[in-house]
Amino acid sequence: MNVSEKVKDSYSSQYDEKSVAWRNMGARYKAQNIVELAKNITFENVLEVGAGEGSILNWLSKWNFSKNLNCVEISESGxxxxxxxxxxxLKDVLLFDGYKIPYPDNHFDLVICSHVMEHVEHERILLREIKRVSKNQIFEVPIDFSFYVDKKINHFLAYGHINIYTPGLFRFLLKSENFKVVKDICYLYEDEMLKPLFETNKKGFYLTKFKMSILRLFPYLLGxxxxxxxxxxxxTDKDLSIF
Incomplete structure (x- = not known):
């Protein structure tokens, strides 16, 4: 199975110089989350699935996270x-079809898949392929869920987000495919990430900051x-769990 042509076309030209600063800033925080989750663990070789334009890999390389970094990506411009x-x-940089990862079973100590799953048409197919080639995995997804998320469909589709998660829903997806959750992080964006999103909406920025302060006070809500x-x-060695 390959990524639909319309989906692939939408990403093939999205990476340009104008987006570099924003993506690089966001990638630093994503890379920090990876380092935090992998604290005290050494990975001899690492693969990033859906590496975009390489900003996360660039930070990980600078921080000597692993001396054997690799990636697969569907976008030619990326x-x-x-x-x-x-x-x-960085060793291998390979174009792939969005689902079939061109490496043998258990080849990588770690696969990173950061802000990719929300874009994937057939999530479970990609998850099974990631599981096949790796021993450990780090995933990160944006939490777009709200009770009226369907009223914002044009907004999320404009970003290519076709899957909506909460932490619990994403864990359910992983656990039903028999991934074992080891450690997780519920993350709130820093101001430098938020401000560009609210350049013309100061009221929205301060409202968001207020909501975030409430979340920090109540870990249950943050989760x-x-x-x-x-x-x-x-x-684990098990496949999809149907009880």
Whole structure:
């Protein structure tokens, strides 16, 4: 199975120089979450699935996260930008069809899949392929859920978000595919990430900050509605669980 042509076309030209600063800033926080989840663990080789334009890999390489970094990506323009960065510890940079990862079983100590699953038409197919090639996994997804999320469909589709998660819903997806959750992070965006989103809406910015202050006071609520959710998993030998 391949990514639908319409979906692939929408990503093939999305990476350009104008988006570099924003993506690089966001990638630093995503990379920090990866490092936090992997604290005290050494990974000899690492694969990023859906590497975009390579900003996360660039940070991980600078921080010596692993000296054997690799990636697969569906976007030709993303591949070009990754290669242009000359990332020190990056070995393979491969174009793939969105589902079939061209490596043998258990090849990687760790697969990273950050802000990808919300874009994927057939999530379970990709999850099974990630599970096949890796021993450990780190996923991060944005938490777009609200009780009236359907009223914002045009907004989310404009970002290519075709799947909506809460931390619990994403854990359900992983656990039903028999990934074992080891450690997770419910993450709230820093001001430098929020301000560009509210350039013309100061009221929206301060309202968002107020909501975030409430979430920090109540860990239970933070576990339901953070800005993003990151999780370290290991695989089991079981497949889809149907009881």
């Amino acid at each position: 591949i070009e930008m990754i290669k242009s960065k000359n990332i020190e510890h 339901i509605k953070p800005n993003a959710y990151a999780v370290l998993t290991t695989k």
